Amino acid sequence: MIRDITLGQYFPGNSALHNADPRTKILMAILFIAATFTASGTLSFIILFLSALVLFIVSRISLITVLKGLKPILFILIFTTFFQILFSRSGELLFEWWIIKIYDSGLISAAKMIVRIIVLVVSTSVLLSYTTSPIVLTDGIEGLLKPLAKIKVPVHDFALIMSLALRFIPTLLEETEKIIAAQKSRGANFSSGSLMKRARALISIFIPLLASAIRHALDLSEAMICRGYRGGDGRTKLRQMKIRFSDIVWLLASALMFAAVIILNKYGLSDLFGLFGA
Amino acid sequence: MPIIFDNVSYVYGEHTPFENKALDGVSFTIEDNMITGLIGQTGSGKSTIAQLCNGLYKPSSGTVTVDGTDINDKKNKKNKSQNFFRVGLVFQYPEYQLFEETVRKDIGYGPKNMGCSDEEIAKRVAEAVRFVGFDESRLDKSPFDLSGGQKRRAAIAGVIAMEPKYLILDEPAAGLDPTGRDDILTKLKQYQREKHTSVVIISHSMEDMANYCDRIIVLKKGGVYKCGDKNEIFSDPMALSSLGLSVPQITKLIYNANQYGVGINEPIYTVDAAYDAVMRLISGEDVK
Ligand SMILES: Nc1ncnc2c1ncn2[C@@H]1O[C@H](COP(=O)(O)OP(=O)(O)O)[C@@H](O)[C@H]1O
Numbered sequence A: 001m002i003r004d005i006t007l008g009q010y011f012p013g014n015s016a017l018h019n020a021d022p023r024t025k026i027l028m029a030i031l032f033i034a035a036t037f038t039a040s041g042t043l044s045f046i047i048l049f050l051s052a053l054v055l056f057i058v059s060r061i062s063l064i065t066v067l068k069g070l071k072p073i074l075f076i077l078i079f080t081t082f083f084q085i086l087f088s089r090s091g092e093l094l095f096e097w098w099i100i101k102i103y104d105s106g107l108i109s110a111a112k113m114i115v116r117i118i119v120l121v122v123s124t125s126v127l128l129s130y131t132t133s134p135i136v137l138t139d140g141i142e143g144l145l146k147p148l149a150k151i152k153v154p155v156h157d158f159a160l161i162m163s164l165a166l167r168f169i170p171t172l173l174e175e176t177e178k179i180i181a182a183q184k185s186r187g188a189n190f191s192s193g194s195l196m197k198r199a200r201a202l203i204s205i206f207i208p209l210l211a212s213a214i215r216h217a218l219d220l221s222e223a224m225i226c227r228g229y230r231g232g233d234g235r236t237k238l239r240q241m242k243i244r245f246s247d248i249v250w251l252l253a254s255a256l257m258f259a260a261v262i263i264l265n266k267y268g269l270s271d272l273f274g275l276f277g278a
Numbered sequence B: 001m002p003i004i005f006d007n008v009s010y011v012y013g014e015h016t017p018f019e020n021k022a023l024d025g026v027s028f029t030i031e032d033n034m035i036t037g038l039i040g041q042t043g044s045g046k047s048t049i050a051q052l053c054n055g056l057y058k059p060s061s062g063t064v065t066v067d068g069t070d071i072n073d074k075k076n077k078k079n080k081s082q083n084f085f086r087v088g089l090v091f092q093y094p095e096y097q098l099f100e101e102t103v104r105k106d107i108g109y110g111p112k113n114m115g116c117s118d119e120e121i122a123k124r125v126a127e128a129v130r131f132v133g134f135d136e137s138r139l140d141k142s143p144f145d146l147s148g149g150q151k152r153r154a155a156i157a158g159v160i161a162m163e164p165k166y167l168i169l170d171e172p173a174a175g176l177d178p179t180g181r182d183d184i185l186t187k188l189k190q191y192q193r194e195k196h197t198s199v200v201i202i203s204h205s206m207e208d209m210a211n212y213c214d215r216i217i218v219l220k221k222g223g224v225y226k227c228g229d230k231n232e233i234f235s236d237p238m239a240l241s242s243l244g245l246s247v248p249q250i251t252k253l254i255y256n257a258n259q260y261g262v263g264i265n266e267p268i269y270t271v272d273a274a275y276d277a278v279m280r281l282i283s284g285e286d287v288k
């Protein structure tokens, strides 16, 4: 059913990551994204992977949830791995059969690709989705963009628009379901017939849905005016965001991870062994 | 032939963490050529039953039989869309589904999907409009420009125009003012008397049930609590009250009066009937 689609899954909990300030988590996510895109050396990738593993363990989100989150990208993962392995033509030849030649560099770059994608998806979804409710996330975005308000960017309004949009997704989904059922009962056919006919059937959903969205918007704006809403100035928040010592630790650790990834890019795995050998 | 529910259960979100059993083994019959009232508290499963009747939902177990055939039988798959036309369903707040440029086109949407010719559509629209008492001069207006009551009528007409053998209306009077309520329900009663079809009215107002229905099915938390003609249903008004359903005020009044020994023995659920009974009592006809 339509209702089962969840946009941004949040799993309430009480882990250190759940309790971290949303602004901290957004900045951490940015650092992780930056790190995944700058990493190139093998050592860097190991650091990256271990850091993402730490996030996952601290968040206490179940492995099954994370694996389910990876399911949509499984195809891309397999596809890119396949091509990386088959079409690399440098380094040591490991295996040859008919026209298939597999080189060690192909395997290594495939592994890097996999780590890159997994870290990207796992770190951002753990930080921004699994441990942060959408409303808190918009609060965080608003908090981070606040300095822009000084140059007249309507930060508060953007944040409000975003949280309202998130709030109304389930409502509109439910209404879509009802409208579809009602039009079906009048013989609308969404799955067969000519293209023209199907397009008409879709119109019978879109127009009532649009009308309903507009109705909600008008009702909501009137209700807000009646309750004295007057924009962001001087408005206090129910959930006060506070940067605590632990937030600073998280940020420093993430920054350190990013720095390590950049510095270690120059060195490969052999350098590590060389280090111990010396 | 009637609509027969045989031991029907329905579970929302089956096999998900959100499982919710809405109906639990209900059996009843919706008889031909009369108005059946389906009543129950919010969440008792009325709307679910409505959508099982026309095949939008498939029972988790049990069968729904319309005109002698199981509508969810795989062999009747081709007739699936036919069933939408045979069992017309008017959803709650049906005005939210209007979408065409003109009311005329919107009412004609169902018949058009059935493949009716233009003349046939025009004929059906005219008839449906007459049944629901829609102001004909507004047929070429946009449905979005109508008042709430007129929108409701247009939407109901859209289903009546399909000339369904069974017409099911989910809370057709919800959200209307008292005059609008009475007017729509009266129109529906006239429609039934004229077409001799089967009409099902879903409501949680006992008053409406008493005034407009011939037979009543009372639901309680996903099961059938009671089922029968008006006299049977209203024989024990206090039991209905304990279900959270309002008994018609006049029934309650007579019931309380009887507690003081007034002695009106026939079931009373309309003011007119109460008037007759009291007059007879006063004139001494009923005195034992
Ligand atoms: N789309 C749905 N998904 C999940 N549960 C639902 C849905 N629709 C109704 N229900 C549940 O099914 C039960 C019966 O609902 P419904 O048939 O709408 O009752 P009524 O029309 O009598 O108010 C309620 O508990 C309701 O919460």
Ligand SMILES: [Mg+2]
Pocket: B046, B047, B048, B092, B170
């Ligand atoms: Mg309902």
